[in-house]
Amino acid sequence: xxxxxxxxxxxxxxxxxxxxxxxxxxxxxxxxxxxxxxxxxxxxxxxxxxxxxxxxxxxxxxxxxxxxxxxxxxxxxxxxxxxxxxxxxxxxxxxxx
Numbered sequence: 001x002x003x004x005x006x007x008x009x010x011x012x013x014x015x016x017x018x019x020x021x022x023x024x025x026x027x028x029x030x031x032x033x034x035x036x037x038x039x040x041x042x043x044x045x046x047x048x049x050x051x052x053x054x055x056x057x058x059x060x061x062x063x064x065x066x067x068x069x070x071x072x073x074x075x076x077x078x079x080x081x082x083x084x085x086x087x088x089x090x091x092x093x094x095x096x097x
Contacts, residue, residue, distance in 0.1 A: 015041050015059060016066040034063040 015037060023033040038059030045051045066072070 011041075012062060013072065016063060016072060020063050020066065030067055034060060034067065037063050 019040060020033060020037045023036050024030065027033045027036060038056050041059040042052045042056035045055045
């Protein structure tokens with residue numbers, strides 16, 4: 001579980017600190033940068049259509065929160081909780097069936 005939570009944190013770091021900040025430099029406005037970052041983030045989850053849609057929504061929320069507060073801790077904490085809630089019930093379902 002600790003490894004998965006670390007991976008969720010790393011994904012948020014890549015999305016916000018790396019991708020979003022660079023997109024803000026090259027795209028005309030914040031909304032375009034947020035949407036582009038969220039689409040790229042969700043594309044990484046394409047093998048699962050449901051997860052792709054969920055991460056698109058979360059990507060928009062996380063990037064918007066990051067731009068508002070400029071604090072990785074807030075959005076990363078939320079992402080770790082969301083990812084845990086998403087992953088472990090799905091995993092348990094596949095184990096029991």
